[in-house]
Amino acid sequence: MDFRLGDKSEVLRKEAREFLREVLTPEMVEECYRTGVMHNVEFTKAMRDKGWLAPGWPVEYGGQGRDPIEILALSEEMARAGAPTYGIGTTMMIAWVINMVGTEEQKREILPKALAGDIVIALGFTEPENGSDAAAAATRAVQSDEGWTINGSKMFTTNAHIADYVFMLARTDPDAPKHRGLTTFLVPMKQEGVEVQPVFTLSGERTNITFYNDVFVSDQWRIGEVNAGWRVMSVAFEREHSAAFVGEQERLLDHVVAWARETPGEDGLPRIEEAGVRERIGRAATEIEVSQLLQRRTAWMSTVDLPTHMKGSMSKLFSSERLERQAADFVEMLGPDGVRGRGDPTAPANGEIEHALRHSKGTTIYAGTSEIQRNIIAQHELGLPRPK
Amino acid sequence: MDLRLTEEQQQLVEAFASLYADAAPSDRVRSAEPGGHLPELWDRLVATGAVEMAVPEDAGGGGASLLDLALVAEQHGRAVAPAPLIEAQVAGRLLSRLPAGADALAGVIAGNRLVTVGVRPARDGVATLVPGGAVADAIVALDEDRLVLVPVPEGTRHVVNTGAMPLADIAIGADATELATGADALAAYAIALDEWRVLTAGALVGIAQRALEIGVAYVKERHAFGQPIGGFQAVAHRLADRATEVDGAQLLTREAAWAAAEDPQRAPELAAMAFGFAADTARDTTYYALHFHGGYGFMLEYDAQLYFRRARAWAGVLGEPRDAYRRVSDLRYAAVGA
Ligand SMILES: Cc1cc2nc3c(=O)[nH]c(=O)nc-3n(C[C@H](O)[C@H](O)[C@H](O)COP(=O)(O)OP(=O)(O)OC[C@H]3O[C@@H](n4cnc5c(N)ncnc54)[C@H](O)[C@@H]3O)c2cc1C
Numbered sequence: 001m002d003f004r005l006g007d008k009s010e011v012l013r014k015e016a017r018e019f020l021r022e023v024l025t026p027e028m029v030e031e032c033y034r035t036g037v038m039h040n041v042e043f044t045k046a047m048r049d050k051g052w053l054a055p056g057w058p059v060e061y062g063g064q065g066r067d068p069i070e071i072l073a074l075s076e077e078m079a080r081a082g083a084p085t086y087g088i089g090t091t092m093m094i095a096w097v098i099n100m101v102g103t104e105e106q107k108r109e110i111l112p113k114a115l116a117g118d119i120v121i122a123l124g125f126t127e128p129e130n131g132s133d134a135a136a137a138a139t140r141a142v143q144s145d146e147g148w149t150i151n152g153s154k155m156f157t158t159n160a161h162i163a164d165y166v167f168m169l170a171r172t173d174p175d176a177p178k179h180r181g182l183t184t185f186l187v188p189m190k191q192e193g194v195e196v197q198p199v200f201t202l203s204g205e206r207t208n209i210t211f212y213n214d215v216f217v218s219d220q221w222r223i224g225e226v227n228a229g230w231r232v233m234s235v236a237f238e239r240e241h242s243a244a245f246v247g248e249q250e251r252l253l254d255h256v257v258a259w260a261r262e263t264p265g266e267d268g269l270p271r272i273e274e275a276g277v278r279e280r281i282g283r284a285a286t287e288i289e290v291s292q293l294l295q296r297r298t299a300w301m302s303t304v305d306l307p308t309h310m311k312g313s314m315s316k317l318f319s320s321e322r323l324e325r326q327a328a329d330f331v332e333m334l335g336p337d338g339v340r341g342r343g344d345p346t347a348p349a350n351g352e353i354e355h356a357l358r359h360s361k362g363t364t365i366y367a368g369t370s371e372i373q374r375n376i377i378a379q380h381e382l383g384l385p386r387p388k
Numbered sequence: 389m390d391l392r393l394t395e396e397q398q399q400l401v402e403a404f405a406s407l408y409a410d411a412a413p414s415d416r417v418r419s420a421e422p423g424g425h426l427p428e429l430w431d432r433l434v435a436t437g438a439v440e441m442a443v444p445e446d447a448g449g450g451g452a453s454l455l456d457l458a459l460v461a462e463q464h465g466r467a468v469a470p471a472p473l474i475e476a477q478v479a480g481r482l483l484s485r486l487p488a489g490a491d492a493l494a495g496v497i498a499g500n501r502l503v504t505v506g507v508r509p510a511r512d513g514v515a516t517l518v519p520g521g522a523v524a525d526a527i528v529a530l531d532e533d534r535l536v537l538v539p540v541p542e543g544t545r546h547v548v549n550t551g552a553m554p555l556a557d558i559a560i561g562a563d564a565t566e567l568a569t570g571a572d573a574l575a576a577y578a579i580a581l582d583e584w585r586v587l588t589a590g591a592l593v594g595i596a597q598r599a600l601e602i603g604v605a606y607v608k609e610r611h612a613f614g615q616p617i618g619g620f621q622a623v624a625h626r627l628a629d630r631a632t633e634v635d636g637a638q639l640l641t642r643e644a645a646w647a648a649a650e651d652p653q654r655a656p657e658l659a660a661m662a663f664g665f666a667a668d669t670a671r672d673t674t675y676y677a678l679h680f681h682g683g684y685g686f687m688l689e690y691d692a693q694l695y696f697r698r699a700r701a702w703a704g705v706l707g708e709p710r711d712a713y714r715r716v717s718d719l720r721y722a723a724v725g726a
Contacts, residue, residue: 001390001391001392001393001455001642001646002389002390002646002650003389003642003643003646003647003650003651004389004650004651005389006389069389257721261721272717272721275714277717278713278714278717278718279710279713279714279717280713281713281716281717281721282660282661282664282712282713282714282715282716282717282718282720283664283710283713283716285657285661285716285717285720286640286661286664286665286713286716287665289640289643289658289661290636290637290639290640290665291636293636293639293640293643294632294635294636294639296389297391297635297639299389300389300390300391301391304392311635314631314632314635314636317628317629317632318632318633318636371621371625373628374621374624374625374628374629375621375624375625375628377628377631377632378618378621378624378625378627378628379624381628381631382604382618382624382627382628382631383604383608384604384607384608384616384618384619384624384627385608385615385616385618385619386619387619387620387621387624388615388619
């Protein structure tokens with residue numbers, strides 16, 4: 001056994017830290033908080049210049065051919081620093097889908113722009129009436145001679161207001177079983193009939209609801225075969241070995257430790273001397289280690305061609321649930337001052353701990369709720385029957 | 389990064405799995421209660437070289453790494469084996485680091501002397517709740533800043549306990565011999581305790597893993613309201629959480645064992661993490677494995693309770709998981725602490 005990520009990863013980690021120190025300015029971070037948008041054009045271009053928009057893609061497709069374990073070091077550092085990578089993530093995920101199942105024309109049109117950081121692609125899976133059950137999508141796409149007419153709405157279409165395209169899951173055959181009547185489209189956003197309304201959230205993250213009113217999409221923008229949308233979705237997710245919240249936990253703990261060292265308790269000693277504080281810090285450090293191991297295992301498994309599905313669910317479930325619990329626990333540890341919020345000059349740790357309480361709540365909801373992850377683990381790892 | 393076991397490690401795991409399956413099936417684990425020692429199992433373990441392997445080669449042993457031993461400990465835990473193997477291994481390694489321990493070590497390697505170790509410093513001249521103490525010939529104990537070898541007196545009382553462990557409170561008498569003093573004693577004891585933490589964590593992982601299997605098998609079989617109870621999410625989701633924690637505890641414990649040789653700087657911190665997290669995991673997993681048996685889980689006849697009790701006691705003789713977490717914080721952030 002060897003638990004080291006390896007030299008290549010550590011070199012990349014160092015490079016990432018230097019890059020972040022230089023490029024991710026406090027102003028940029030502040031802007032993310034202010035707007036709630038985790039996408040920044042300047043940052044994206046700097047990532048492009050490093051070749052880090054597609055570090056895992058094969059070189060012949062414009063990537064760097066790095067393996068998942070190397071990339072982990074990069075993504076861990078990005079998350080720890082709170083870098084605005086959400087738009088990059090969704091854009092490159094869909095660019096990869098196009099690379100795999102798209103037409104030559106789609107590849108010519110989309111891939112160079114995606115790799116250049118010139119476009120943003122948002123994800124349009126969730127709808128007002130369904131999210132976890134994404135295959136229940138009701139947004140309709142009806143075929144005519146020239147292409148498709150789309151009617152419906154998508155909920156939580158994050159970044160849609162700055163996006164060039166929404167990658168949409170739409171119903172093309174209402175009579176087929178629900179997984180077999182879906183088709184995916186790349187819907188250009190700057191056109192008649194598309195409406196984007198902002199949706200504001202607990203953490204300040206801005207997302208949107210998007211409406212599609214007789215939106216015409218030429219067949220050129222159909223991704224994959226008609227009614228094969230669910231298969232295309234699996235291509236989208238197969239490279240997402242796990243969405244793990246390791247860097248977020250590290251960032252929270254960094255803030256907590258700094259606070260506990262410099263804040264005196266009632267006895268005048270720094271609060272890190274208190275048994276309860278030490279216990280919470282040690283527990284969080286332990287949970288971070290476990291989160292990291294679960295995530296690294298998934299990445300490692302993919303390098304040796306083991307199926308990562310259930311193990312990825314474990315990684316997502318554990319890291320988000322523990323992040324949430326740590327944030328709640330640390331806010332309580334702050335005492336009454338814990339309610340002083342981000343943006344107030346008197347907030348402990350610049351409000352970062354209070355903000356983590358808000359932000360962490362989303363992590364057990366998006367990218368598959370904790371219940372959905374538990375269903376996957378129960379059925380596929382433990383072999384338990386599906387719930388009736 | 390590579391999470392595979394080597395071929396030799398796989399063979400080691402298989403060899404011990406079949407030894408325990410053969411020598412410590414659950415009816416024999418039961419028959420060994422409350423004393424918690426199966427002499428036939430102990431003899432088999434000694435004959436296989438399970439104690440000797442833990443001692444470094446240059447001290448006449450088999451030179452197994454802590455990782456190898458942690459893999460064995462997982463199997464030991466899966467069987468909730470009634471034998472003080474981990475304490476004997478740790479004591480053997482400890483003796484091998486102390487010149488004054490040579491005589492005792494010779495008996496350990498030859499297999500005719502059972503020596504274990506007290507995992508908490510003695511108080512008022514008594515080493516308390518010494519694992520294996522009730523069946524050992526001698527124990528190693530820390531008394532203030534002296535590390536001593538204490539012959540276990542004839543007729544030492546077995547402490548009745550949650551986990552049916554062969555525990556004893558042992559007074560450090562005049563016949564104790566000194567193994568080391570001062571900083572040397574403290575340093576040697578600290579290493580031994582970290583090794584015990586890691587190996588016990590391995591055993592707790594084994595307990596949790598096996599308890600989960602028992603629980604999962606049961607909820608697939610048992611029906612209520614016209615369906616297997618494992619189809620109820622209230623049941624399935626708790627087991628999914630436990631499965632996740634068991635995987636995490638196993639990875640963490642193996643990492644801690646690996647680090648003893650490969651990343652010594654982080655080893656103490658990882659040992660404390662592994663112990664705390666494995667103890668939490670074994671406690672919660674055995675809880676749900678028992679609970680989802682309903683009334684049957686409460687019956688002595690079912691195995692779930694064997695795991696439930698040992699998960700608590702094997703860890704409990706050192707301290708609660710919270711102690712381990714405070715230790716992690718102190719090691720990493722250097723608080724003066726209490
Ligand atoms: C900040 C944010 C950003 C997002 N960004 C995007 C985006 O860019 N694109 C996009 O498409 N979506 C996005 N989402 C949506 C997200 O993916 C969904 O919210 C999520 O999948 C859950 O769906 P839902 O909100 O419809 O909840 P529901 O599916 O209605 O679930 C409600 C509750 O029921 C539980 N539940 C549902 N099904 C089951 C089951 N089978 N067993 C047990 N419990 C169940 C859930 O766990 C949850 O607790 C975002 C969400 C948030 C909060």
